[in-house]
Amino acid sequence: MSTAELDPAVAERFKFVAAGVRLAVRSADQSRIGELLKRQLVLVQETADGEVRNATTAQLPGALDDLYAAAAAVGDLGVTPGAESTVFKLWAPTAQKVSVAIYDSATGPTVALEKASFDAATGVWRAERSGDLSGRTYRWVVEVFVRGVGLVRQLVTDPYSVSLSADSKRSYIASLSAAALKPAGWDGHTRPAALAAAPDMSIYELHVRDFSANDATVPEAHRGKYLAFTDTASNGMRHLAALAGAGLTDVHLLPVFDIATVPETGCVTPTISGAPDGSTQQAAVGAVKSEDCFNWGYDPFHFNAPEGSYASDADDGAARVREFRSMVMALHAAGLRVGMDVVYNHTTAAGQNDKAVLDRVVPGYYQRLNAVGELETSTCCANTATENLMMGKLMLDSVVLWATQYGIDSFRFDLMGHQPRAVMEQLQAAVDAATGRRVDLIGEGWNFGEVADGARFVQASQLSLNGSGIATFSDRARDAVRGGSPFDGGDALIANQGYVNGLYYDPNALGGGKTATDLLRAADLVRVGLAGSIRDYTLRTYTGDTRELQAIDYNGQPAGYVSQPGEVVNYVENHDNQTLFDIGVYKLPLATSAEDRARVQMLAAAVNVFSQGVAYFHAGIDTLRSKSLDRNSYDSGDWFNKLDWTYTSNNFGVGLPPEGDNGSNWDLMRPLLADTELLPPPAQIAWTRDAFRDLLRIRASSTLFRLRSAADVKARLAFRNTGASQVPTVLVGHLSGSGYAGAGFGEILYFVNVDDEARTLTIPEDAGKAWVLHPVHRATGAADTRAATAAVDTAAGRFTLPARTAVVFVVE
DSSP states (O other): OOOSOOOHHHHHHTTTSOOOOOOOOOGGGGGGHHHHTTSOOEEEEEOTTOOEEEEEEOOOHHHHHHHTGGGGGOOOOEEEEOSSEEEEEEEOTTEEEEEEEEESSSSSOEEEEEEOEEETTTTEEEEEEESOOTTOEEEEEEEEEETTTEEEEEEEOOTTOSOBSGGGOSEEOOOTTSGGGSOTTOTTOOOOOOOSSGGGOEEEEEOHHHHHTTOTTSOGGGTTSGGGGGOTTSHHHHHHHHHHHHTOOEEEESOOEEESSSOSSSOBOOOOOOOTTOSHHHHHHHHTTTTBSOOOOOSEEEEEEEOGGGSSOTTOHHHHHHHHHHHHHHHHHTTOEEEEEEOOSEESOOTTOTTOOHHHHSTTTSBOBOTTSOBOOTTSSEEBOTTSHHHHHHHHHHHHHHHHHSOOOEEEETTGGGSBHHHHHHHHHHHHHHHTSOOEEEEOOOOOGGGGGGSSSOBSSGGGOTTSOOEEEOOHHHHHHHOSOTTOOTTHHHHSOOTTTTTTTSOOTTGGGOOHHHHHHHHHHHHHHHTTTBTTOEEEOTTSOEEEGGGSEETTEESOOBSSGGGEEEOSOOSSSOOHHHHHHHHSOTTOOHHHHHHHHHHHHHHHHHSSSEEEEETTGGGTOOOTTOSOGGGSHHHHTOOOTTSSOOOTTSSOOOHHHHGGGHHHHHHHHHOGGGSOOHHHHHHHHHHHHHHHHHHHTOGGGGOOSHHHHHHHEEEESOSTTSOTTEEEEEEEOTTOTTOOSSEEEEEEEOSSSOEEEEOGGGTTSOOEEOHHHHSTTOSOTTGGGOEEETTTTEEEEOTTEEEEEEEO
16 A cells, blocks of 8 residues: 555546555666566455455556556557568557467468567567568457456557458558559649638538449449549539539548448348338338448448458459559649548447457557446447557557558548647647648547546547647537527427527427527627637627627537637538538428429538638538438438439438438428429529528638638628517628738628528618629629529618528629
8 A cells, every 4th residue: 555645647647547556666677677567467455364355457558658668668559560570569558479370371381480579668579580571361369368368369450551351351461651552643643722721611521432432423333433533524523623613622421441330242232112210211221231331430440441341353362452552643733622530430340240340459558448347339339549658659550650651631530528738739739740841630529428527638529628729629609500509309299490590580390489588689699600719809799798609509519619710610501410401301390382492402501611710521411411310320221312413303212211320200291202392303402502602702812711810800890780679580790801912802792691581681880882782693604593682772771682692792
């Protein structure tokens, strides 16, 4: 027992452990700790006469991080082939023996078994075999003690695998600098111009398989694959190129690292049919969900290797690398930067599961455990512990690899709030230094689980990232625009209307209980988003008070929470939850016309376009995409996730969505899915496509929609029509361009009229100015002809705004 105070760093790191007895290893045993940790180490409580009263095992991460801190500097974990020899390195400090099994092919027998030697300073095992073994495969043989199991001989792939054989059975030996792994023209290919600031990002979130699985203009062998992006004349690539021409800057790909839940060979596509409100479709999808070709991919297997199901030959470790790079080249050639959705907060499995890698190499280290040694699973699955030195290093090394070896321009971090701010800041510095450019980092900053409210460390969460330059998704305006919350079910899905879909001013059958105050409150939350969620931006609220945004309540949290506009990601739809079209099906009155449903969709998009910060859009927001009311389509197959680049259908009414996440709402869904009046005609899909591109053109036309700093937002953005006497269905923002680089206009005045009738506002501050419609509205072929009918009496400052229209006036 020790009476000494705990080292402050130790006390802080393990503050989640309740107070108790403090013990210290005897000085004479300090030198033995490394060897002791390789074996079963049990702490036993005995009485004075030797009776055993209790026993427990130790949690290892703290000791391993102290003993092997030098491992953080090891830059060549994994395999390094060279002309003279091939070197293998694995961090496995608790292993008793390690060897590497080498194979000539993806499926052939072992041709060599090389023993590895242990470096006591770093905990790294090293093996070497003569010759360049590129193109062959390998696995580690690790003899290690596993708590609750005993000594286990693991045959496991490399955590640092750069590629794999099919279904991740074996690690692939390769140097990513090898010519055989590069498509023609890879070195020195032209990248899109660097963005001047994070708010310049305008992002389209896209799933590799969704993009082309249903596109008949893509060669059949390329559908659902990386190579579909190289088919530049396909409908899908022409769609992306048009978006880039309108001002889109980034395509963000849902997970493309190696995932665990899609068979990489022999995946199946079920034959599906059924009524619009039938259940046979979801039953067919569910029957083969472990065998089909679709999953979102939030089930990490190997963080550093491309997913094989998107490659032409999953057993050829070179193909997936080469074809991934071809995809990046093609998107760059289309003028689009490439972002990657990364998932370092959990692994698919832990323990002795055959889809666990990290926990079989260093048991009990990489996964986050609670105070009694049990696995934390708040993320969904086996949480990782990026606060532990080598898990943090793996994340950092992985991002650097994707940025330097695959040309990835930006990263979206799934459940980033489960990671320490300090580690994310180290990662930002490392990836910027490695690439010689700014690599934009955005992520989900949700605050929940065992790390919530700083229980273990300062999180990379919404309220804890101020000043970091790392951006988080904002749910404030999202919820106000859409209505309700992502967790609504039953009648609340209909009753909780949002700002753009009828809250109070156009109630649906269940929305009559809402009040004018509800609408006013929602309007202010939308303004919070328009102002970039800047903490100390001041707004005259619906009560008549002037408050900083951080003093406005959002579900018990500050509505304004960022220090700079580059630290917020604005969105109204992404892969999670229902699409915006499907939300409109629930919330708009049933009699709403197809034209107005499309207009409401573009009102939500306009809010995003006009909001300061990063603009983020889900693929298909511009084609009225539906998932047939599915709230969570992660494993719903191609059927419910379909994109149609012919613009003839939007995938609504293709059956009841999978029962698991939707069954409790099937009774609400059936009459909606059966209602053919809710199906948008091709003309409305095409209009939405073109109206969205016009909105992108407006955003791209002026840096005033992309202000660089909080100081700029506070100095140049002013809201009109606020306070207690406002017209609550009209948002008005004034942007001053005087002396601002890239402003393009002396002044901008944007309006979003969500009402189902025209509105006229007189704005004395803007009288006597030479207001004209934005050039995009005046252009020949402008999509929204209704916007062109907006009128202004410049002398009086009187603006007449058509119903359900977003319109921009400028002083040129």
